[in-house]
Amino acid sequence: MLDGVLSDCMYNAGWTEDIRKIVDHLHCQYPEAPLFAVGTSIGANVLVKYLGEDGVNIPLVGAAAICSTWDLLICDRFINRKLVQKFYDKALTIGLQGYAQLSSCRHQPILSRLADWEGIKKSRSVRDFDNYATRLVGKYETVDTYYRRCSSASFVGNVSVPLLCISTLDDPVCTREAIPWDECNPFILLEVENLHQEAIGVIILIT
Structure with a gap:
């Protein structure tokens, strides 16, 4: 829970x-x-x-x-190549934004100081979300660093x-x-x- x-x-x-x-x-x-x-x-x-x-x-x-x-780095490049991949990318991003919003309601003191909430709201791709949320929360220097270390x-x-x-x-x-x-x-x-x-x-x- x-x-x-x-x-x-x-x-x-x-x-x-x-x-x-x-x-x-x-x-x-x-x-x-x-x-x-x-x-x-x-x-x-x-x-x-x-x-x-x-x-x-x-x-x-x-x-x-x-x-x-x-x-993760290869998949990040792949998901932006064609229209069908971009559709999945957008759908996944919307899901992650909803997840972040739900999490913020339950954990505002923790997550509000770690993530860039304005950036999360403006995210148009999974990479955007990872840049404004996952990378910051996980303390990775860049998105590519996060992808490489977690693959x-x-x-x-x-x-x-x-x-x-x-x-x-x-x-x-x-x-x-x-x-x-x-x-x-x-x-x-x-x-x-x-x-x-x-x-x-x-x-x-x-x-």
């Missing part, structure tokens, strides 16, 4: 402390239970980064990353538990260009499909 969140760090594509504490808590509560984790999109990026940061010192027995952004592709080589990664070649946001083809180690199974073709197959099956 937001009422119980007092941390200065809210939205951040590379913030792994929350998942680390949750996994550690569950492991302490149920030490004999096998724990698995699944992340999608930005959540997948956070999950893979966490797995890479902690390496063998992790209580999970397996994980799955679905449509991870992998490289899971830089950590995937250190993953030491079985990890299933599912990506699509025609994802409108998480581009194939960001997939770390060569960095995946033997613990990682990378499954890549064509989203459009798979969707057609599902439609045929339903009808």
